[in-house]
Amino acid sequence: MTSGSSQPRSAGAITVSEQADPLDPPVDTREPRDAPTPVEIQQPERRQVPDRPIPVMSCLDLNVFYGDFHAVHDVNLDFGRNEITALIGPSGCGKSTVLRCLNRLNDLVLGARVEGRVTYHDVDIYDAQVDAIEVRRRVGMVFQKPNPFPKSIYDNVAYGPRVTGMDVDSMDGHVEQALRDAALWDEVKDKLGQSAYGLSGGQQQRLCIARTIATKPDVILMDEPCSALDPIATARIEDLMMEMREQYTIIVVTHNMQQAARVSDRTAFFTARPDDTTGNRTGLLVEYARTAKIFSNPGDERTEAYISGRFG
Amino acid sequence: MAHLTQEPTRDETPSSGLPRGGRSHERNVASLLFLGGLWFSLFFGIVVLVVLIATTAIDGSARFDSELVTNYDSTLFPDAAGVRAALVGTLWLMVTTAVMAVPIGIAAAVYLEEFADNRRWYNRLIEVNLQNLAAVPSVIYGMLAVAVAALFGSDTTNIVLVGAVALGLLILPVIIISTREAVRAVPREIREGSLALGATPIQTTWRQVVPSAIPGISTGTILALSRAIGEAAPLLLLGVGTILFTPNGIMSGFTAMPVQIYKWTAQSQEEYKIAAAAAIIVLMAMVLALNGLAIYIRNHFQRRW
Numbered sequence: 094m095t096s097g098s099s100q101p102r103s104a105g106a107i108t109v110s111e112q113a114d115p116l117d118p119p120v121d122t123r124e125p126r127d128a129p130t131p132v133e134i135q136q137p138e139r140r141q142v143p144d145r146p147i148p149v150m151s152c153l154d155l156n157v158f159y160g161d162f163h164a165v166h167d168v169n170l171d172f173g174r175n176e177i178t179a180l181i182g183p184s185g186c187g188k189s190t191v192l193r194c195l196n197r198l199n200d201l202v203l204g205a206r207v208e209g210r211v212t213y214h215d216v217d218i219y220d221a222q223v224d225a226i227e228v229r230r231r232v233g234m235v236f237q238k239p240n241p242f243p244k245s246i247y248d249n250v251a252y253g254p255r256v257t258g259m260d261v262d263s264m265d266g267h268v269e270q271a272l273r274d275a276a277l278w279d280e281v282k283d284k285l286g287q288s289a290y291g292l293s294g295g296q297q298q299r300l301c302i303a304r305t306i307a308t309k310p311d312v313i314l315m316d317e318p319c320s321a322l323d324p325i326a327t328a329r330i331e332d333l334m335m336e337m338r339e340q341y342t343i344i345v346v347t348h349n350m351q352q353a354a355r356v357s358d359r360t361a362f363f364t365a366r367p368d369d370t371t372g373n374r375t376g377l378l379v380e381y382a383r384t385a386k387i388f389s390n391p392g393d394e395r396t397e398a399y400i401s402g403r404f405g
Numbered sequence: 406m407a408h409l410t411q412e413p414t415r416d417e418t419p420s421s422g423l424p425r426g427g428r429s430h431e432r433n434v435a436s437l438l439f440l441g442g443l444w445f446s447l448f449f450g451i452v453v454l455v456v457l458i459a460t461t462a463i464d465g466s467a468r469f470d471s472e473l474v475t476n477y478d479s480t481l482f483p484d485a486a487g488v489r490a491a492l493v494g495t496l497w498l499m500v501t502t503a504v505m506a507v508p509i510g511i512a513a514a515v516y517l518e519e520f521a522d523n524r525r526w527y528n529r530l531i532e533v534n535l536q537n538l539a540a541v542p543s544v545i546y547g548m549l550a551v552a553v554a555a556l557f558g559s560d561t562t563n564i565v566l567v568g569a570v571a572l573g574l575l576i577l578p579v580i581i582i583s584t585r586e587a588v589r590a591v592p593r594e595i596r597e598g599s600l601a602l603g604a605t606p607i608q609t610t611w612r613q614v615v616p617s618a619i620p621g622i623s624t625g626t627i628l629a630l631s632r633a634i635g636e637a638a639p640l641l642l643l644g645v646g647t648i649l650f651t652p653n654g655i656m657s658g659f660t661a662m663p664v665q666i667y668k669w670t671a672q673s674q675e676e677y678k679i680a681a682a683a684a685i686i687v688l689m690a691m692v693l694a695l696n697g698l699a700i701y702i703r704n705h706f707q708r709r710w
Binding site for chain 2: 226
């Protein structure tokens with residue numbers, strides 16, 4: 094009945110409840126793909142998503158502080174299963190901070206403090222009983238700048254399964270599958286032993302996606318994954334994202350509104366509110382809705398001003 | 406606008422747009438003097454070094470033969486005295502020093518850089534101490550090594566092990582500081598990429614950070630060793646003299662190149678002075694070889710992010 098059925102290796106046992114509107118059932122929108130014509134940016138037909146997301150991850154009254162600096166204020170967001178959620182907004186609006194809360198990468202920043210709840214399948218990932226390592230195994234991340242390890246292509250992909258002690262039948266097969274899923278296999282199959290630094294920027298970023306897929310995450314966070322890439326490489330990553338959403342829940346931060354409009358099912362618009370006394374800018378969520386609505390009929394004038402390029 | 410008024414006759418047709426000459430071609434007296442001062446400072450150091458090496462090499466040229474490295478020191482035949490014991494002793498000393506100091510130095514640096522919370526007062530105290538230790542006179546480390554030996558109930562201090570303790574303590578701050586710099590140079594993206602895949606901080610350190618930092622670590626370590634190889638003061642304090650055998654273990658007595666050179670220069674016979682000059686050239690070749698190795702490692706294993 095739901096897109097959840099296309100998720101054979103669901104990590105947490107989420108039962109798809111009646112939250113999904115029966116009148117608006119998610120449909121299989123797997124577009125038929127032609128032979129890859131990477132130059133052309135495909136404008137997919139807007140995929141139907143439920144009125145309300147079936148949450149895999151949620152933020153509840155999320156506040157983030159760096160020392161005394163209040164970076165993010167009261168964010169409430171549900172990230173829907175097998176959806177691509179885009180976080181957009183001007184610089185300094187806290188969207189990357191929110192993203193990095195979702196896999197507890199902010200733990201590494203001295204003085205960072207998270208208040209409120211971030212749940213993964215209804216478990217608070219900041220609970221004292223929850224290990225950040227386990228969170229990061231299920232919630233993978235692709236970074237802004239391609240950051241392959243200074244190792245061979247093969248070792249880059251095998252790194253995650255190795256360090257997490259994943260039980261794989263054959264590492265070779267596992268690496269191949271991850272590279273195929275990231276649409277990189279044909280380009281690198283003859284040079285798996287070579288350094289990942291020999292790849293182009295776009296290939297490196299797809300390698301980073303393959304590396305993330307290899308640990309079999311449930312959610313994949315992407316922090317401006319195309320900002321360092323040229324338009325052709327960007328188009329390939331976007332194509333890849335739309336294929337990946339059949340299996341993963343994807344949350345992407347982007348500065349590129351066309352990208353958000355092209356690939357995402359839902360869009361959350363953040364903005365920054367300057368503090369009257371200190372001048373520090375605190376990020377807050379303005380509007381969260383289906384991408385089609387945000388880009389055609391935004392409910393908040395700040396969103397409209399940003400979308401139409403009047404600020405930010 | 407000074408350059409425009411200085412040379413008003415210059416061709417400045419509107420079509421050419423840009424005036425010729427200008428301030429980037431400074432040739433006034435002050436800038437030439439400044440440049441001359443810089444050249445003088447540069448050549449002063451080089452000239453002194455070249456003169457020193459040249460005179461030493463000329464002094465020792467009579468003894469550049471195989472006997473210099475195959476013979477032991479000799480009181481009967483000063484013109485056939487060699488540095489065999491010192492050469493082998495120095496090799497023993499350096500290897501033992503490296504084996505003791507390098508693992509400790511790397512571990513300390515990795516702790517300070519990757520795990521220590523520098524908001525804690527004791528971690529900050531360690532940091533300040535390290536900076537100061539690098540500036541402590543080397544003879545102090547000799548005294549420290551004597552104290553360490555006494556602590557273990559040993560009153561023989563002129564053995565390889567105690568010498569290596571002295572030199573190891575001497576170079577430890579240098580190793581720690583250079584390793585920290587190498588570790589710090591590993592981009593944050595590499596650490597985050599590893600952690601985001603579910604690696605633990607320790608896995609990230611050992612599988613990503615330290616391997617990436619190895620060129621920097623080895624360069625710093627080799628340069629530290631090349632400093633230690635020329636140290637005579639701490640060894641003299643340990644009572645290291647000239648001996649007529651090569652060490653056969655870390656508990657064995659030994660002598661080292663700087664000590665041998667020091668002892669020879671203190672002799673009155675001219676033959677010893679010649680031998681000392683030749684030995685200096687040998688020691689310098691060893692230091693240059695170590696530095697060359699450091700440069701080779703830096704250039705060939707350097708990672709580009």
